[in-house]
Amino acid sequence: MPGARLLFMAALLVGAGAYAQTAVVVASIPPIEAPAEQTEGTPEGADGPAPTTASTDLSEDALKVPSRTAAPPIADARPLKPEDDLIARAWLDGEGHLAIGPRNQPRRLTIDVPLQNKLTAILRRYQTPYGAVVALDPKTGRVWAMAEHSEARPDLRGLAVKAIFPAASVFKLVTTSALLVAGLTPETTECSHGGKRKLTEAQLKDSEDDHACLTLSDAFAFSANAIFAKLTSRHLTADALRTWAERFHFNRPIDFAEPTEPSLCAVPPSGLPLAKTGAGFGDVFLSPLHGAAIAAMVANRGLWRDPVLFADMPLAEPTRVMDEDDAAALVEMMAETVKVGTARRVFHERGFQLTDAAGKTGTLADKRPFRDYSWFVGFAPKDDPKVAVAAVIVNDYDWRIRASWLGREAMRLFLEAEAKKARAAEKAMAAELAATKLASPSGSDAPASGTREASRP
Numbered sequence: 001m002p003g004a005r006l007l008f009m010a011a012l013l014v015g016a017g018a019y020a021q022t023a024v025v026v027a028s029i030p031p032i033e034a035p036a037e038q039t040e041g042t043p044e045g046a047d048g049p050a051p052t053t054a055s056t057d058l059s060e061d062a063l064k065v066p067s068r069t070a071a072p073p074i075a076d077a078r079p080l081k082p083e084d085d086l087i088a089r090a091w092l093d094g095e096g097h098l099a100i101g102p103r104n105q106p107r108r109l110t111i112d113v114p115l116q117n118k119l120t121a122i123l124r125r126y127q128t129p130y131g132a133v134v135a136l137d138p139k140t141g142r143v144w145a146m147a148e149h150s151e152a153r154p155d156l157r158g159l160a161v162k163a164i165f166p167a168a169s170v171f172k173l174v175t176t177s178a179l180l181v182a183g184l185t186p187e188t189t190e191c192s193h194g195g196k197r198k199l200t201e202a203q204l205k206d207s208e209d210d211h212a213c214l215t216l217s218d219a220f221a222f223s224a225n226a227i228f229a230k231l232t233s234r235h236l237t238a239d240a241l242r243t244w245a246e247r248f249h250f251n252r253p254i255d256f257a258e259p260t261e262p263s264l265c266a267v268p269p270s271g272l273p274l275a276k277t278g279a280g281f282g283d284v285f286l287s288p289l290h291g292a293a294i295a296a297m298v299a300n301r302g303l304w305r306d307p308v309l310f311a312d313m314p315l316a317e318p319t320r321v322m323d324e325d326d327a328a329a330l331v332e333m334m335a336e337t338v339k340v341g342t343a344r345r346v347f348h349e350r351g352f353q354l355t356d357a358a359g360k361t362g363t364l365a366d367k368r369p370f371r372d373y374s375w376f377v378g379f380a381p382k383d384d385p386k387v388a389v390a391a392v393i394v395n396d397y398d399w400r401i402r403a404s405w406l407g408r409e410a411m412r413l414f415l416e417a418e419a420k421k422a423r424a425a426e427k428a429m430a431a432e433l434a435a436t437k438l439a440s441p442s443g444s445d446a447p448a449s450g451t452r453e454a455s456r457p
Contacts, residue, residue, distance in 0.1 A: 065266035073164040080158025108311040112144040119147035130394035132159040138296035138388040141305035163261040163287040168362030169280035178244040186217040195226025220333040221341030232278025242267040257309035291390025295377040299385035302327035334358035356381040376407030
């Protein structure tokens with residue numbers, strides 16, 4: 001299998017060549033590069049710096065999923081109402097926390113102000129046409145950052161809670177979970193050909209051209225579209241895929257302090273449309289907040305927590321989405337994505353490495369007008385997650401950063417700040433201990449010289 005993996009990597013890199021021909025990294029600032037002509041998808045190797053059926057509470061009208069090709073929802077996106085934009089309304093209290101409400105009865109937000117400011121500055125610095133990143137505590141759901149910016153539409157607030165972005169290959173998290181329950185394992189092997197940009201009916205059948213053979217784990221790490229389409233066609237029904245989409249909270253409301261659009265997913269009944277949906281080419285839309293919550297669920301080995309924005313909000317009991325063993329298998333596949341797969345280059349960048357992470361990339365493009373969507377959802381560290389993130393960037397032909405780079409920076413900045421706090425706390429504790437010893441009289445714990453201990457009975 002290593003040989004097949006190398007062959008697939010070579011094909012992936014060739015397909016991504018238009019992205020990487022002139023890439024030069026200087027001080028971790030990604031270069032501006034022009035993507036190639038795209039149809040349904042973009043090679044994900046270019047993402048670098050350059051169960052029971054869940055119920056739904058949505059009305060029938062709310063479940064009308066827009067067409068990704070005919071009516072992409074980003075074109076008609078409306079800004080969040082000012083009264084609902086809690087972060088924009090918030091003010092800094094005397095201790096440096098964001099709060100809303102009257103000054104004599106403030107409600108603090110969970111936002112980490114330095115992290116929020118740094119991520120917002122990144123999005124503005126690189127003039128992202130549309131961009132958002134959410135970071136939260138995977139163990140509690142408390143949101144540490146909801147940064148966003150739109151150079152194309154400066155008035156468009158609320159990108160972090162809007163489900164206007166095609167989920168692309170992030171949906172492979174759902175498909176993989178369904179495949180594991182259907183009896184496949186990370187070592188299940190399938191062969192295919194093509195599929196980097198377009199999927200056809202012929203790719204669902206065995207062929208003499210099927211020279212790319214990968215395990216499910218490697219297919220996930222390298223986001224092998226044709227293999228996922230084939231596996232979906234052979235092992236999943238529409239009901240099974242829909243069930244798992246709903247378990248991952250698609251087509252369901254998310255309870256959150258700001259009005260959050262539900263992430264919508266249309267599951268075709270059968271054939272190539274169903275297979276394409278399983279591979280990430282369907283009419284499936286995701287909000288960054290939802291993406292971060294999904295990453296946190298996997299980090300928690302299958303336990304879902306609703307995201308929380310108010311510091312005084314009591315935490316609800318988590319609900320189990322998937323079996324713990326299947327979630328652990330998904331964690332390992334996400335780790336392979338960072339270690340050797342589509343996010344490898346970004347997470348191994350010299351001087352900015354974050355190798356103990358797990359994630360999933362996604363890329364997709366609209367043709368007219370051209371929009372390049374890129375996603376990253378993930379968490380770090382892999383075995384003791386401290387932060388879960390989702391990042392989405394929508395670029396035009398001239399682009400500066402993509403989502404994998406932004407997601408890595410969100411996790412790296414958070415973890416570095418936490419490590420700095422820990423070092424400062426250790427230093428303060430050591431200083432306090434030293435001061436305590438200095439304040440104690442020398443030898444005060446021992447009998448004074450020339451005295452005799454009290455006689456024993």
